[in-house]
Amino acid sequence: MMRSLFRFHGGVKPATNKAASTSEPIVKAPLPPRLVVPLHQSIGGTPHPLVRAGQRVLKGELIGAADGNVSSAVHAPTSGLVTAVEPALMAHPSGLTMLSVIIEPDGEDRWAELDRLNYKSTPPDELRDFVRDAGIVGLGGAVFPTHLKMNPGREGRTRTLVLNGAECEPFITCDDMLMRERAAGIVKGTAILRHLLQADEVLIGIEDNKPEAVAAMQTAVRAEGESMEVVAIPTRYPAGGAKQLIRVLTGIEVPHGRRSTDFGVQCFNVGTAYAVFEALTCGHPLISRIVTVAGNVDRPRNYEVLIGTPMSDVVRLSGQRTDTTRYLMGGPMMGMRMPGFDVPVVKATNCILVASDALFPPPPPEQACIRCGECARACPADLQPFELYWFSRAKNFGKAQEYNLFDCIECGCCAYVCPSHIPLVDYYRFSKSEIWARERDKSASDQARERFEFRNFRQEREKEEKAAKLAAKAAETRAKLATEPAVDGAAATPAADAAEDPKKALIAAALARAQAQRAAAQPKNTDNLSAETQAEIEQIEARRRTTGNAPASGPAPAGTGASAPDTQP
Template identity: 45%
Template sequence: MSLLQDLNAGKLHGFHGGIHPPERKAPANLTPISHAGLPEELILQVRQHIGQPARLRVEVGERVLRGQPLTEPLNPMMIPVHAPTSGTIVAIEDRPLCHPSGLDGLCIVLKPDGEDEWRPRYPVADFRLLAPDVLLERIHEAGITGLGGAGFPAHVKLTPRKKTIEALIINGVECEPYISADDRLMREHPAEILLGVEILRHIVQPQTTILAVEDNKPEALAALRAANRDENLLIVAVPTKYPSGGEKQLIEILTGLQVPRNGLPADIGIVVQNVGTAYAVKQAVIDDEPLTRRVVTLAGEAFSEPGNAWVHIGTPVRYLLQRYGLNPEPEQRIIMGGPMMGFTLHSAAAPIIKGSNCVLAPKQAELAPPAEEMACIRCSNCADACPASLLPQQLYWYARSQDHDKLNNHHLFDCIECGACAYVCPSSIPLVQYYRVAKADIRHAQREAELAERARQRFEARQQRLTREKEERQARQAKAAAERKARMAEQAAAGGEDPVAAALARVKARQQEQGPDDMAAARAARKEEARRNRELKQAQAGSSSGEPDANGSAETDKKSAVAAAVARAKARKAAQEAGAVPTAAPPAAQTDSAATGDSAATDDKKAAIKAAQEAGAVPTAAPPAEQTDSATTGDSAAADDKKAAIKAAVARAKARKAEQEAGAAPTAAPPAAQTDSAATGVSAAADDKKAAIKAAVARAKARKAEQAAEAEKQAAFTPSDREDES
């Protein structure tokens, strides 16, 4: 009641700071609102508001109707985008955005078909029959955001909170220079605006409703007062001062209350909406028309036809410049918004969005470009002009040094970016730009911190899960072990025997049955097998690296040695497996074997040499000394070794004979061929004999070394072992 009494008595309050820049509302506000028409294509940004972009629900090539939703919101902070007219979706791609960054973003490109065909609509005759929740849902589905420039979702502001709403304020101040979109809308559509205000009152249920208009708009004030039939609605004229149209500043002017830092107007029981938003609410609720167009001011001396126009959302700025006769000068600037809070467009291909209220094309003589930045002189003009009672100078220094903590301590986010500080700065420092960049950096750092915190929480949750699973696994294992012990105890109690002890006893019994001698013999057999494998590998390596002589005798001897080694290994292995070769023969047996083996060894050697001569492996004219050495070295060999040698010789002979039959190794080269292959010109026969003698001597030495090693191994056994075996 005190607020109503003060307002009725004309009592208003003030706010700190503020400036009085040239208004320059004319000549744009002198003519009625026109219709901009339809361009060849409409570029619809998917995100045109504060919040997350909604999900696409159309595809390229799809025909859509006017008012049809093109995106689908998944949460309250997502606002859908609708088709401004009927046509075909020709592209969904990145296009230049209507944003200070000048970056590209996801857009839906619609080609109008000229029919302007509406989707089915369902108007409401009496909105009072609908519950506030239904009206809020209808406003959300219509895609309505704050049309004053901030782009905050309208239904979120109107959502009831725990605190009772004391006042609903409709903002018609429009304090920024050049802009007159709300002024012309209030002049030409006062009844629709007031109907929208009634809908908002039905949703919010405030104790007081105030419609504030700046006193430099007498025509708008007169039109609203003439159309007003509600005694509970106060239409108040506020003094002209920039930025009195700011939400927090207007609340302070009307009520004398200040919104707390980092708070919202709803925290003190106040809701603020723009007059353009009220008109859009009426269109959405009563006529079932979503937000697909808005009034845009086209101002600046570069326009030959300045004014205000109904512009479809998604209209490229380039089309408006051509439609309203832009006469550009060199380095012409195009500003989206007013001269105080607007930003210079990087591309005229950027589209009109829901928060676009002005396209400004000033000439340099009308609005000079920013001057070169100079050093701060600490004049404090910025602090005097700041409507948020901040310290712009300190914020400037902290923004340059990227000191985020001190920026937060000095309440950077209370800055409304009105530009009053930069307007009065004698050093031409673009303070607002520094604040915008600092805010973006802080938001980015906060997002990174939030992501890191979520990652930390996920990691800790994972570690806890792994620890829990490990404990559960250990518990299961312990439980299983306890159950096994219990079962074994039951078995032992039932059968009188411990299963574990019985298994250990069986293992020990097997080890005792084998005995130490058998284990030693097994180890010796494994060592012998390893030695033979090494010899076989050495023989194979030597055969691969040897070079053949003129008749290929070296290569043939290497192959023969390898084949013999393989045959001996196989023979001994077969004998060991069959038990034919004793691991440790007694001395008496060795003596007998050596005594009886002299003649047999001689005969076996002769037979082997004869077989090799017949196969062509050993030359027939070998000297007697070689035969004598071979026979002598075979005297001390065991009978099994002689048999193995004979088998190896027979195998070599067969292999060599097979190679001769296949043409791989000629048995008898003609004298002419032997003469040609000799390097020194000496006779081939003499060289062949020398090579054969060397090969035979090498084989005899190898056999003798093998026999000596075998004898040493046999001598390693103890006399007791030999007596047992005898």
């Protein structure tokens, strides 16, 4: 019984240009003289480097540890010498650099000690950690850490596991050739994913322009005795989008702000399933991938390429033509222009599309939008691209978000059908980057405000603690003064006022201590005084006691060296 299929909104049918690169089998690319392995090759945190310059590594050895749960490890693609751990040009149109491990292969290609797991007897959490440490990410282009998608969710099971073999973009055939040649490994990897997700059914979606891949997968499913359904779906770009493929196979329309897992559906790429099989069954971490080389070359083909291999070395195997102007990573619809020819192959590199002005002529000049609505009819995400264009151009990012800007999958269908040749996707990418930048600035501002408010709170708390300590000390002083007799009349009055004011109590205590110290102090240099000097000192002390420490107003005593003022003319 044939499965009922559904349609997704929009889509286009560009020329596929796939036949040339599928005429020959996959071949392993030779070792390059230098490997540049970026540490950040997935969505999430950048792995921490575990090696240093001058260190020797083995094939499959861990060189970058995952940074938290939303990250994925990185391994040495071959054995050799680490010549540097430094920033290097990354495979991104920005031309920015990324911290990378640079390895000089020794030619021996010696493996490190490998670990294998029996997935049926291993706890699920341990399996997910193993997949994370094997560096496996989504090989369909999103490079999302695979272990995060291997969780069945709150219900403990998944209704439908979808395996994506659609590969809808023109020129790219790496998944097609992988299914033709390694279908058994894909099916075994899918069985592992099914075990972890506790999926009720498995649907393998492949576009109907790949009959050899469909036949190979059906044969492998029967040979492995698995209850999986291989479904040939209509060829229409972008049927390989996760939401679009789920719609075609199950009829489920994943709405804005929701995920497919909310409806019991999870989706993986066929290359990801094969990488899971390689990791758990053979112990091989993700150190290579199948890459299509197509476009302006003499011999388009698929190669198994080590991660970190310069793209120019791979393209040279297919015979790059002299009029080549640039490389695209990916296809002509969603591919990104590379900032150089020697940028490294990374886990996201499914295709190196070699471009020339003859093969891909410069686009015609952009003209004014005529509001024809063709972009809206072609949009597979059911958005209003022309509205997003106007808001993006006016930098009205709030309105762009209201029109669900972030639901745009940047497939390029709108720009493909636009009669005004407007590079619509470029506008959407600009808006997204600006919104992300403002969110980062807002987050930084919020953190600064929180630090300022906490500083004020800390200062107020310290003031309160200091006041409490002073009050406690004042209470202690009052209690002490209440039990001690007053030293003299001068001290008695402040002691009485201490009950009303803590500061007065402290002052009274200080005066009492000073008077006690003065009373106890012994005069210095008073030995061997004459009787006359001793009498003079006694007179001074008697006068001080009677006048309250006021200076004497009468004539100075005889013998003190002072004299009365001369009143005579």
